[in-house]
Amino acid sequence: MVRAVPDTHGEILAAAARQFTVTGYRGTSLQDIAREVGCSKATVLYHFANKEALLAELMAPAIDVLRSLDDQLNGLTGAAAQEVAAQGFVDLAVRFRREIAVLRGEFPELLCQPAFAHIQQISDRLRDALAGHSDRPGARIAALVLLAGISEACAEFVDIPDDELRPALRTLARRAVEPVDAPLAHPPTTEDKDS
């Protein structure tokens, strides 16, 4: 058999993905990655300008999809935006479970890096759409709980098949989103003094 040209670049990328998933970005050293690939740390830095570039290349596909979901959301309002945001994010999260697991927890620090410059704004818009562009605290809190919870669930349930995880999350999202067009299911309480 012909030994294919050793795709060191790809091997490093794959090893980094595995390690980042388990021990996080910060918790994984270039030495760790090099050891798993079976090369020197200098080789890792030959293929990638620095550790950050490695992460950026790893996350690029997920970020692209997130960006396109943001475009799709642009102009939509009310229940339509909620539906698209919920279903779109569920699909994205299920598909890019590994990438989400990498970011888990290190989100705030990682967002400072130039590669993730606009992620914060996009996810803010996503959250806003999921809240039905409402200012009600209940709606905004529900949106954040859903986005964060779905992310965490996808990162944790790595071994559940997509076809099982996706419909469960879709159902949950539909149930948990604060309705914005239809009248509220629960009667307004006494604390409706604002607006």
Add this chain to the structure above:
Amino acid sequence: MVRAVPDTHGEILAAAARQFTVTGYRGTSLQDIAREVGCSKATVLYHFANKEALLAELMAPAIDVLRSLDDQLNGLTGAAAQEVAAQGFVDLAVRFRREIAVLRGEFPELLCQPAFAHIQQISDRLRDALAGHSDRPGARIAALVLLAGISEACAEFVDIPDDELRPALRTLARRAVEPVDAPLAHPPTTEDKDS
């Protein structure tokens, strides 16, 4: 005015809490904490055996409450367990927002430390109760989404008053929990082949 005996121990604890909240446990060095307090790093290590002991003392109250919730849950089943788990966790999360923010993301690594030996099992039982002790993937996924989402929301909305955050989360939890006693709201789909 009498200058009270300088409570360096407490000052270090408070500074650590602030720093951990912002930059995380791993991302905060003993030097950082010492700088904020205005003492030397050696002083920090005079008052606390090591960095881990500092974290442990910081988290102790939250862990106590979590443990008592676990006791309270012991023996409860079905909808009763779901209700207690949901409301109990919401209260705990709202109250210990800062502590949750500290753990944010570094959960997996931090759980390895002896101070947090049983947290994993407790949170597993909590999740199980929230799922109504059901094996249905939908119920288990909903429980995880809720627990993770509530934690994240509490860590993020640090400036929302408790009285606003708590009822919103309670309402959301009640809406999002997969009902286990009452018949399902949504008709069973075609994929009900298991069990």
Add this chain to the structure above:
DNA sequence: TCAGACCCTGACCGATCGGTCAGACTGAGG
């Protein structure tokens, strides 16, 4: 045969990490 691009490496760099240690300072008690 030779030049040059490509791939890879060991040795090394400065910075920072958590942690140790001997000793200085201080205030209370005998």
Add this chain to the structure above:
DNA sequence: CCTCAGTCTGACCGATCGGTCAGGGTCTGA
């Protein structure tokens, strides 16, 4: 006055981090 416990510190330690660099192999095309 001396002692001693409590508090605090600068200097230092080994380990590890991300990253640099000069140079060695190897392959290819002129």
